[in-house]
Amino acid sequence: MRVELIDKAVKPIDEFISKETEMLPFSREKGFIPIEIDEANFHTLSLFSDDRELVGIDGGNSNIISAPNFSVDFIRAAAVYYRGKKRIKAEKKEFFCITKAENKNEKITYSIDAIGDSFFKISPISSKMETLDGEKYNLEISSVAGIVRRLAELNLAVQINAANANIIIDGSVKAKYAEEMELLQKLRERESIGFLSKTSRMLTKNASSLNSALNELGPKASWYYHPIFRINNPYYPGEMYFVKLSAKSKHVFKLEVLNGDAQRFIQAISMNSDDPVFHGYPYCLIDADKFARVTNNEKEYLKTLFLSKIKNKHKMQYLLSNSDAHDILDNIG
Structure with missing residues (x-):
């Protein structure tokens, strides 16, 4: 019975993924003007030597105790420093995030206390959230720790004391809240910084996978693709690229460069992305993930x-x- 059901379920998926891809990117983001995919916009990466440090930053969190009116989470942000393929050092900041619901004038707000490595200030958060681009939603108490972890990662990046280092952060450059935007503006003062997304759900105009379309069309060598959108969004301070960082990799990632020489930056992280543990993914981020992860x-x-x-x-x-x-x-x- 189950095999018969699977046979029936597989057929529409086979048909769906086999449809022809329309070569025009699609985005719901405001101010994103798509540019038709063109083979001329693939740029092959060459061998490159950069003596500057490469710093990978990631964060991890896990809920320890939760109730309808409070939550206790453990958060860890980690930075791992590399020069070439050699790890120089690693540092981490970790703390308990204590979130408590409070009713103030018939409005629920969340007070937040950081117990541990206190390296940035956390303001109370309203349960009625509005992002910088106007999206409104109800914030559950269980989601507060994710926001705090993101702020911890950005604050750690701001505090990196390594002149001229290439800094790569797990995640997106888009600012959802004013606190993020303030930190991103501080990061723009640094020479070279980018954000790499582990997953991307971006689509083409006919709802095919944008990553897959580029992967299928691109050269067998390592490459970056740009431009993909003309961006006019004040809350998106970076430039978007798609990258295949190793010729042996099957993966294409979205990379957002905040500032600096983008080609030089991409070539620098590609030289840190040839480890067989995960071809095409910067090893400094693999390492940062290990240091930041909160295990079961x-x-x-x-x-x-x-x-x-x-x-x-x-x-x-x-x-x-x-x-x-x-x-x-x-x-x-």
Whole structure:
């Protein structure tokens, strides 16, 4: 029965992915004017030597305890320094993010305390959020830690004390909130900085995968593709590229360069992207991910330790019972 269903389910997907790709990028972002895909815009990367440091930055977070009115998360931001293919040093900032819901004049706001490496200030956040480009949504308390982690990554980048270093940050250059925009403006003062997205869901005009279209059309060598859009958006301070950083790679990534010589920057990170662990992905970011990641074992250890220190265990038990029904069902054999 299941095999028959799979046969029926596979057919429409086969037909869908086999459709002809329309060679015009598509974006919902304001101020993004698409430029038709052209083979002339592929630029092959050459061997390149850069004696400047390459710094990879990433962050990790894990929820330790959550209830409808508070959340305890552990956040870690890491920076890993390379010169050539040799790691020079690594540094990390880690802290507990304590988020508490408060009702002020019939409006829910979230107060945030950072307990640990306190290296930036966190202001209260409203549950009624509005992004810089006007999108409005209700912010759940469980999503606050993701915003704080992003601010931690950007603040760590601002504080990097390495003159003329190439800095590559996991994620996007787009600013959603005023605090992000302020930090991105500070980062523009640095010589060379970019943002690399692990995943990209960008499409062409007829809803084909943009990454796949470029990968299929591009040369077998390593390359970067530009221009893809003419961008006129005040909250998007970078320039967009698509890159295949190793000839052996099957992956194309979206790279957004904030400032500096983009070609030189791309060539520099490509020289750090030929490790067989993940061909075509900068090893400094692989390393930063390892340093920043909060493992399940670490999460469970912190949770156990945290709960053992709580004095009012009776009240805590009732609070946690509001949010652990899914866990109980998941563990029922």
